[in-house]
Amino acid sequence: MRLYCFPPSHHSWRVLATVAHLKADVDVEVANLLKGEHKVAEIQQHNITGRLPILVDGDFSLWESNAIMQYLADRFGPSSLYPEDTQKRADVNRWLAWQMCHLALPTNTFLFQNMLKPILDMGAPDPAKLEEAAESFKDCAVVLDRHLQTNKFICGDELTLADFSIASCFAYAEPAKMPWSSYDNVQAWYQRVAQTPAWSETTPEWEAETISAAS
Ligand SMILES: N[C@@H](CCC(=O)N[C@@H](CS)C(=O)NCC(=O)O)C(=O)O
Numbered sequence: 118m119r120l121y122c123f124p125p126s127h128h129s130w131r132v133l134a135t136v137a138h139l140k141a142d143v144d145v146e147v148a149n150l151l152k153g154e155h156k157v158a159e160i161q162q163h164n165i166t167g168r169l170p171i172l173v174d175g176d177f178s179l180w181e182s183n184a185i186m187q188y189l190a191d192r193f194g195p196s197s198l199y200p201e202d203t204q205k206r207a208d209v210n211r212w213l214a215w216q217m218c219h220l221a222l223p224t225n226t227f228l229f230q231n232m233l234k235p236i237l238d239m240g241a242p243d244p245a246k247l248e249e250a251a252e253s254f255k256d257c258a259v260v261l262d263r264h265l266q267t268n269k270f271i272c273g274d275e276l277t278l279a280d281f282s283i284a285s286c287f288a289y290a291e292p293a294k295m296p297w298s299s300y301d302n303v304q305a306w307y308q309r310v311a312q313t314p315a316w317s318e319t320t321p322e323w324e325a326e327t328i329s330a331a332s
Pocket residue numbers: 126127128150167168169170180181182183
């Protein structure tokens with residue numbers, strides 16, 4: 118099984134953390150997005166959207182990071198990351214859906230406007246887009262912070278795929294200037310996820326360099 122990815126991208130990071138946690142036997146093939154290394158036929162043949170990460174298992178190709186995480190957990194499980202119990206699994210699926218449909222919208226805007234634009238030399242951040250994102254970021258952060266008041270991890274006492282997926286949205290919260298400082302429960306939970314071996318093992322080596330480039 119082969120994973121094409123770019124470790125500093127938060128979409129790849131959440132999949133790499135899943136691979137590490139599951140100790141999954143996966144060949145990791147890094148393509149540097151900043152150098153366009155993913156735009157080669159060998160990789161592009163597997164994804165009509167042209168994006169990473171991509172998992173290739175024999176003649177089956179899978180893209181979309183959350184779908185890849187679910188597939189890995191099924192292939193290398195059973196694991197508490199993605200419980201087999203129907204209701205527990207539905208809870209994980211619910212938060213994965215929330216991450217994609219709600220949280221990712223403002224966090225991706227902060228990431229692009231405040232961190233990627235300076236790195237890619239794409240001009241100044243757009244204040245109108247940031248103002249709009251701040252509103253929906255607050256809505257999401259309030260929900261998450263309230264939920265985490267009484268939950269150690271997103272789905273209770275056990276770490277699940279939902280933690281890796283949601284935590285990856287905050288992986289660059291500081292350099293992307295996300296307004297998360299007043300959400301104590303979110304920050305404490307993020308630290309719990311960051312301290313798991315799988316997350317810390319897969320923290321990209323050039324994170325510090327990336328952060329200083331953007332700040
Ligand atoms: N929804 C996708 C997003 C993947 C994505 O946007 N990947 C970006 C990097 S973060 C990418 O490969 N961009 C390269 C390009 O568009 O050429 C997922 O969760 O996998």
